[in-house]
Amino acid sequence: MQKWLRFEHAGRVGFGMLEADTIKVHQGDMFSSPSATGQTLALGEVKLLTPTRPSKMIAIWNNFHQLAAKLNAAIPNEPLYLVKTSNSFLASGGTIRKPKSFDGKVVFEGELGIVIGRTCKEVSESQAPDCVFGYTCINDVTAADIINRDPAFQQWVRAKSFDTFGVFGPVVVTGLDPLKLAVRTVLNGQERQNYPVSDMIFPPAKLVALISQDMTLHPGDVICCGTSVGVGSMKPGSTIEVTIEGVGTLSNRFE
Numbered sequence: 001m002q003k004w005l006r007f008e009h010a011g012r013v014g015f016g017m018l019e020a021d022t023i024k025v026h027q028g029d030m031f032s033s034p035s036a037t038g039q040t041l042a043l044g045e046v047k048l049l050t051p052t053r054p055s056k057m058i059a060i061w062n063n064f065h066q067l068a069a070k071l072n073a074a075i076p077n078e079p080l081y082l083v084k085t086s087n088s089f090l091a092s093g094g095t096i097r098k099p100k101s102f103d104g105k106v107v108f109e110g111e112l113g114i115v116i117g118r119t120c121k122e123v124s125e126s127q128a129p130d131c132v133f134g135y136t137c138i139n140d141v142t143a144a145d146i147i148n149r150d151p152a153f154q155q156w157v158r159a160k161s162f163d164t165f166g167v168f169g170p171v172v173v174t175g176l177d178p179l180k181l182a183v184r185t186v187l188n189g190q191e192r193q194n195y196p197v198s199d200m201i202f203p204p205a206k207l208v209a210l211i212s213q214d215m216t217l218h219p220g221d222v223i224c225c226g227t228s229v230g231v232g233s234m235k236p237g238s239t240i241e242v243t244i245e246g247v248g249t250l251s252n253r254f255e
Contacts, residue, residue, distance in 0.1 A: 001173060001174060001175040001176065001246070002017055002134075002173070002174045002175065003017065003018040003019075003171040003172070003173050003247075003248070004016070004017055004018070004030055004051060004134070004171060004172045004173075004174070005018055005023070005048065005049075005051050005169070005170060005171045005172070006048075006049040006050065006051055006052070006053075007023065007041070007046035007047060007048055007049055008046060008047040008049055009041060009045060009046045009047070013049065014026075015030050015034070016041070017036075018043065018171055021042060021043040021044070022040050022041070022042060022043065023040060023041045023042075023043060023046065024036055024039075024040055025037045025038075025039040025040065025041060029219075030052070030133075030220075031117045031118065031133055031219040031220070032219075047093075048091050048092050048093050048169060048170055049091050050089050050090070050091045050168055050169055051091075051115070051136060051168070051169050051170065051171050051172045052115055052172060052219075052220035052221075052222065053089075053220055054086070054089070054218075054220050054221045054222045055086075055218045055220065055221055056083055056086075056215075056218075056221055056222075057083065057084040057086075057088075057089070057166050057168075057221070057222045057223075057224060058081050058082075058083055058084075058211060058221070058222070058223045058224065059081060059082050059083070059084050059140050059160060059224040059226075060079055060080065060081050060202070060207065060223065060224060060225055060226035061080045061081065061082070061156075061226060062076055062080055062201070062226065063079070063080075063200055063201050063202055063207075063225060063226030064195065064199050064200060064201065064226060064227065064228040064229075065199050065200075065201060066195065066199055066228050066229050067227065067228045067229050068201070070229055075201060076201065078210060079202050079207055079210050079211060081211070082156040082157050082160065083157060084140070084157070084160050084161050084165065084166040084224075085157070085161040085166075086166075087161070087163050088141075088160070088161045088162060088163060088164065088165040088166030089166045089167075089168070090164045090165075090166060090167045090168075090252065091167075091168075091169050091170070092137075092167075092169040092170035092249075092250045092251055092252065093170075093251065093252065094164065094167070094252055095164065095252065095253045095254070095255050096139075096141055096164045096165070096167060096234075096240070096252050096253065096254045096255070097162075097163060097164045097255060098236060098254070098255065099143065099162045099163070102143050102145075102146065102162070104143060104144070104145030104146065105143075105144045105145050105233045106141060106142070106143055106144070106233060106234055106254070107141070107142045107143075107144045107231055107232065107233050107234070108139055108141060108185060108187065108192075108231065108232065108233075108234055108240050108242075109138075109139065109140040109141070109142060109227040109231050110137075110138070110139060110183050110184070110185030110192075110193045110227060110230075110242040111137075111138035111139075111140055111183060111224045111225050111226060111227050111242070112135060112136075112137070112138065112178060112181060112183055112197050112204075112224075112225045112244060113135060113136040113137065113138040113168050113222050113223065113224055113225065114132055114135060114178075114204050114207065114208060114222065114223040114225065115132070115133045115134050115135065115136055115172045115220065115221070115222055116131055116132065116133060116208070116217045116218065116219055116220065116221040116222075116223070117131060117132060117133025117134070117219055118130070118131050118133075118219055119216060119217070119218055119219065120208065120212045120216065120217040120218075121212055121216040121217070122212055122213055123208070123209055123212050124209055125205050125206050125209040126205075127209070128204075128205040128206070128208035128209040128212070129205050129208075131208055131212070131217065132204065132205075132208060133172060133174060133219070134172040134173050134174040134175070134176065135172065135173055135176050135178055135181070135204075135244070135247060136168050136169060136171065136172045136173070136222070136247060136250075137168065137169065137170070137183075137242045137243070137244050137247055137248065137249070137250035138167065138168050138222075138224045138225075138242065138250070139167035139168070139185075139240060139242050139250055139252065140160065140165075140166075140167075140224050140227065141160070141162075141164070141165040141166075141167060142159050142160050142165070143158075143159045143160075143162060143165075144159065144233070146158055146159040147159045167250060167252055168222060168224075168250065169250050170248050170249070170250060170251075171247065171248055173246060173247045173248075176246055176247070178197050178203070178204045179197055179198045179200075179203060179204075180197075180198075181196075181197045181244050181245065181246065181247075182194060182195060182196050182197065182244070182245065183195055183197065183227075183228070183242065183243075183244055184242070184243045184244070185230065185240070185241070185242050185243075186240070186241045186243070187232065187234065187238060187239070187240050187241075188238055188239055189239075192230045192231075192232055193227070193228065193229070193230035193231070194230070195228035195229065195230070197225070199228060200225060200226070204223075204225065207223055207225065208223065211223065234254040235254070236254060236255050237253075237254070237255065238253070238254045239251065239252070239253055239254075240252055240253075240254060
């Protein structure tokens with residue numbers, strides 16, 4: 001199991017492997033035989049960046065049996081998804097900003113994120129794990145009131161793609177069994193979500209395989225696996241934390 005991250009230090013962007021609170025700096029390609037430089041940095045010396053630079057972030061809707069039952073929503077026959085745009089990406093420690101153009105409810109959604117590690121097109125479910133680099137924490141922030149504001153058109157991409165609404169990190173972890181993980185979301189010290197990944201309708205390998213039939217997935221791309229019960233709104237001044245044991249804690253302020 002390895003924990004990979006990206007950082008800024010002394011005006012330069014780099015990446016490396018995190019061991020305890022020490023970063024072993026690497027060079028080359030994170031996804032293809034990176035090499036250690038021999039340099040180390042203390043975690044407290046750097047500014048964390050998003051652990052990858054995705055070409056796209058794909059967000060799944062209605063992918064947990066428990067939430068589908070609560071919403072009385074039909075179990076989908078295929079993954080239902082949207083794309084969060086790159087302007088929304090935000091690292092752990094960054095501030096989620098309420099849009100000036102929107103005065104409604106802003107919602108947190110703690111999720112597991114799949115990080116792609118190699119070019120992936122039209123793969124089978126058995127081939128899909130070879131395309132996965134690792135897993136990360138997601139906060140799929142949503143301006144919920146916008147989605148159905150116009151009865152003629154559901155505005156999913158707009159609601160989820162404001163600046164700072166695509167929050168992920170702090171690291172990508174390799175070598176995990178995702179079906180043994182649980183997602184815990186804490187708002188201002190109070191637990192709001194705690195659910196098992198094994199409750200997924202479409203588990204990670206199936207998601208990767210099915211989405212790869214529609215579009216090519218590239219190294220660094222992120223699939224947000226969807227959320228379960230406990231989603232709620234945030235008020236400015238809140239702290240929101242998404243924790244996955246073995247991955248870490250994604251922590252951000254909302255202002």
